[in-house]
Amino acid sequence: MEVTNDWYLLLSAVMFVIGAVGLMLRRNPLVMFMCVELMLNAVNISFVALGTELNDVSGQIAVFFVLVVAAVEVVVGLALVVAINRRRAAATADDMSVLRG
Amino acid sequence: MTEVIVFVVGAIIVLSGAVGVVASPNPVHSALFLIQTLFGVAVLFVLQEAHFLAAVQIIVYAGAIVILFLFVIMLLGVDTADNWSVEPIGGQRPLAVLVGAALFGCGLALLIVMSDKLTGIVRDGGERALDNQFTDVERIGRVLFTDYALSFEITAALLTIAVIGAVVLTRKLRREEFLADLERVSMELPAAVPDEINEAH
Numbered sequence: 001m002e003v004t005n006d007w008y009l010l011l012s013a014v015m016f017v018i019g020a021v022g023l024m025l026r027r028n029p030l031v032m033f034m035c036v037e038l039m040l041n042a043v044n045i046s047f048v049a050l051g052t053e054l055n056d057v058s059g060q061i062a063v064f065f066v067l068v069v070a071a072v073e074v075v076v077g078l079a080l081v082v083a084i085n086r087r088r089a090a091a092t093a094d095d096m097s098v099l100r101g
Numbered sequence: 102m103t104e105v106i107v108f109v110v111g112a113i114i115v116l117s118g119a120v121g122v123v124a125s126p127n128p129v130h131s132a133l134f135l136i137q138t139l140f141g142v143a144v145l146f147v148l149q150e151a152h153f154l155a156a157v158q159i160i161v162y163a164g165a166i167v168i169l170f171l172f173v174i175m176l177l178g179v180d181t182a183d184n185w186s187v188e189p190i191g192g193q194r195p196l197a198v199l200v201g202a203a204l205f206g207c208g209l210a211l212l213i214v215m216s217d218k219l220t221g222i223v224r225d226g227g228e229r230a231l232d233n234q235f236t237d238v239e240r241i242g243r244v245l246f247t248d249y250a251l252s253f254e255i256t257a258a259l260l261t262i263a264v265i266g267a268v269v270l271t272r273k274l275r276r277e278e279f280l281a282d283l284e285r286v287s288m289e290l291p292a293a294v295p296d297e298i299n300e301a302h
Contacts, residue, residue, distance in 0.1 A: 007112075009212050014116060017205040021197055022122060025198075030131075035122065038138065044154075060241055061249055
């Protein structure tokens with residue numbers, strides 16, 4: 001038995017779906033961000049697997065850029081969460097539904 | 102055979118961590134499960150000989166991003182458990198699981214249909230080929246600073262914008278600004294809030 005490309009793609013699909021379902025189920029904004037990270041990592045796995053399969057280093061370059069965008073997304077998202085929490089305690093995403101001021 | 106064992110162990114680490122992130126009620130536990138998942142992904146990267154990415158994965162993700170999450174959780178003190186008994190939108194949870202299942206079905210179908218098109222292709226990658234002539238670090242370095250040089254520079258701009266944005270968003274308001282803001286909010290809020298939320302407060 002040998003590990004083929006499909007194994008990685010299947011794992012990536014399962015992980016992506018877990019992240020997506022978590023994003024829809026959870027109400028804590030921080031946990032929702034973590035679920036987005038899960039989805040990004042799932043995509044990273046398939047990028048590397050396909051890059052290896054197609055004998056092209058571009059897949060790994062794409063993962064590099066995804067990493068940067070993920071870091072930026074977390075920084076801005078967490079800054080927003082902190083800014084909102086400073087004005088009023090908001091434990092769930094529904095408490096943030098009124099974003100005027 | 103060793104490869105299969107490493108893959109299975111890595112996959113178990115990744116998937117159990119992913120389920121833990123979604124299922125654990127406490128955000129701190131979610132963050133720790135996220136670290137577990139990221140280490141599993143790093144193992145899978147090593148298995149595919151993407152050594153550079155495995156190292157970056159640990160250093161940037163587990164070392165910086167998750168720690169940032171933990172900082173914010175501790176700072177805000179929001180480490181209380183989610184209240185699962187409240188369902189904000191009727192039928193949201195079954196619908197979410199249904200959408201997830203549909204998503205997975207689509208992915209699986211694509212994988213089965215496209216499988217023969219994605220495997221067994223051997224291309225002459227030229228400069229970008231992953232052969233044994235150079236290590237993956239050298240390859241990434243070469244390609245990143247030639248073909249993707251512009252994207253790389255834009256990344257720098259993006260990071261700078263993010264840092265400035267974070268500082269602007271979380272800066273402390275001066276006293277008069279804060280008071281003016283408070284007055285404006287208290288004037289506007291009743292009109293902006295739907296009735297049911299008004300009643301709750």
